[in-house]
Amino acid sequence: MKYLIVDTSSRTLLLSASNGKGDVSLSLKDLDRHGAILAVVIKQFLDLLEISPADLDFLGAGVGPGSLTGLRVGLSTIKGISLPYNIPVVPFNSFDPLAEGICFDDFVICRKGREGHFYWRTYLKKRPGETLFSSIVEIKEKLDKSIVVCSERNEELVDFQDYRTFLLEPSPVLMRKIVLEAFRSGKILSGLDLEPVYLQKSVAEINWDGRNSRKT
Amino acid sequence: MKYLIVDTSSRTLLLSASNGKGDVSLSLKDLDRHGAILAVVIKQFLDLLEISPADLDFLGAGVGPGSLTGLRVGLSTIKGISLPYNIPVVPFNSFDPLAEGICFDDFVICRKGREGHFYWRTYLKKRPGETLFSSIVEIKEKLDKSIVVCSERNEELVDFQDYRTFLLEPSPVLMRKIVLEAFRSGKILSGLDLEPVYLQKSVAEINWDGRNSRKT
Known part of the structure; x- marks a missing residue:
């Protein structure tokens, strides 16, 4: 092939x-x-x-x-x-190749958009939810503290210090x-x-x- | 850098x-x-x-x-x-970058040399042993059945079917x-x-x- x-x-x-x-x-x-x-x-x-x-x-x-x-x-x-x-x-x-490398059950992948905003998608039991674009405030309102927040960049995880975070490659x-x-x-x-x-x-x-x- | x-x-x-x-x-x-x-x-x-x-x-x-x-x-x-x-x-x-990706405690990494022979190195509790070159028969005499045998190639793992095997990338x-x-x-x-x-x-x-x- x-x-x-x-x-x-x-x-x-x-x-x-x-x-x-x-x-x-x-x-x-x-x-x-x-x-x-x-x-x-x-x-x-x-x-x-x-x-x-x-x-x-x-x-x-x-x-x-x-x-x-x-x-x-x-x-x-x-x-x-x-x-x-x-x-x-x-x-x-x-986001799907990034999700493939994660060993947690429930997680969210975030990627910075314009200032103060992120693209994000939850994966519950590894199944992808809707892909969304929201402000940090909106995202935090919706995200339970038990979820692991994942991103490719350390400087993006700084916005989620009140969550467990995980850096992706x-x-x-x-x-x-x-x-x-x-x-x-x-x-x-x-x-x-x-x-x-x-x-x-x-x-x-x-x-x-x-x-x-x-x-x- | x-x-x-x-x-x-x-x-x-x-x-x-x-x-x-x-x-x-x-x-x-x-x-x-x-x-x-x-x-x-x-x-x-x-x-x-x-x-x-x-x-x-x-x-x-x-x-x-x-x-x-x-x-x-x-x-x-x-x-x-x-x-x-x-x-x-x-x-x-x-072998060390290959070993870095393995999550088992005790394993051996094998890589085919000339016909019937392998390069191999044991990693017990992740610490590397000596790097050796031996025939398959010699290796099997020395390897306990509890160890996981790892290699980059499926066709090399065929020689170790009586062990737990693991394919490396x-x-x-x-x-x-x-x-x-x-x-x-x-x-x-x-x-x-x-x-x-x-x-x-x-x-x-x-x-x-x-x-x-x-x-x-």
Whole structure:
């Protein structure tokens, strides 16, 4: 099975690819240049695997929630590879590979959005709940103190010091595991239908709405 | 801290590197071309990190046991980067990053050598014993049935079906953890003094010995 899987929703770019015999797992943390790096890295790894985009059986794409710019870069790139060859895409919630590495029963995964706000999702008995975007205050109103709060970044856990906290390491191997399971159970779509989970408006959109509402 | 760490002792090439702000973790499994790939990949990642070999504070090198050719390629490359700039090297036993990911108290790590033989090392209460090279028969004579036998490859665990077995996934993140700890406790040497843990003779050496003993 030949595949390429990418998640660009956080500050860690994850990539996993295989030519059906060997495979590649890559994590690039805090390089802050997903836009400049992603296409270059994909080309380098397809070359190492001695395959071209046309050979791929499927693509995988983390659809968020997370960085708006990161998701635009990642999903545009995956669409750009998928469309010319009509390669099916396995979309996945970007929190699910993180959840896969957690050994607690009940936990919540948080990821910083705009100032004072987080994306978050509870996993009770490991089953994912709804993916939400809320202020820290709103989240704490809803979260029982018995739950473990997980995040990829220590500075995000500081906001949850009254909870048990757990630092996560994003893993391309767990990402691949999630996507291979989803592919085997037929959870594929066309590159045309690939959509991000944005949940929050960008600052540009908020400013636009503000200007428009003043005009009317 | 800027560093580059490499292990080429198995069929999975592991690489970890940092420019002091961001970092890279890479695993290339079963590509079978360490010799052709290693220098290329190192160059690509130093470029992604926007550093050059001269900037590195230290190097890390897995010294085996494992593939003789893999170790020659890996250690020659690390020496080649170390010597011109006198960059210190942190050597590590290639089994130690594997052991780091194991949750059992008492286990042994095995890695196939030449036909019918394994490299192996016991870890009792997680503390490493001597690294050895023995036939399967010799190993089984010494191993208590209560111990868990661990290996990176399912086909190697088949030889230990009368034991509890556990499949390992080599991880560049655990490799980095081991090496950073060793660096902080001052376990460094000059590139000149870097030596592989071979433990077994290559087939070429065995043939040479055979020819020489016949002549005398």
